[in-house]
Amino acid sequence: GAVVSQHPSRVICKSGTSVKIECRSLDFQATTMFWYRQFPKQSLMLMATSNEGSKATYEQGVEKDKFLINHASLTLSTLTVTSAHPEDSSFYICSALLAGGPTDTQYFGPGTRLTVL
């Protein structure tokens, strides 16, 4: 199946710093990528839809100035958590949409665990 990578897999940072997470589709081009976050033992939450060459679409309640998304190429989307605070600590997951065929299929990255001290 298609492969999506995320980097870094884990990051620990101090409060107030910014953290960039990369999401790459390794063997296919993805015009659309998604960013999710998941708190421990809770459901996934869609944060935003990232479209190559255009601005990301954010879900209600997600601060776009806090969570900057850049989809600069067909294989790379980045999420930058700006001025991170402890409440931003979470598991961040991206997925890339492989379009074509009867239906589109999402492939998920392995996730990035962010801990803000």
Added chain:
Amino acid sequence: QQPVQSPQAVILREGEDAVINCSSSKALYSVHWYRQKHGEAPVFLMILLKGGEQKGHEKISASFNEKKQQSSLYLTASQLSYSGTYFCGTENTGNQFYFGTGTSLTVIP
């Protein structure tokens, strides 16, 4: 707005069947199903786009009742590898996407 899944948790013996339900308070445009193993990213299982649609592979399938704003995931002849947390994801007609509350499935030998 978050879809409610039932049951919250289920334990099966290998070979048994299970049904997981996902119910929304909003009119739905599509329903997605995912399985997540502990500590891992979720795996996309399938998407249903039309009311009345049923799809899936042999042993894992799903249906979408648009009028009732519900979807059900059917697991037949369960295998140990089916263990995990199952989430539905729903897109409503207001273009909002929410994941369900999750169902923990444990298959034991």
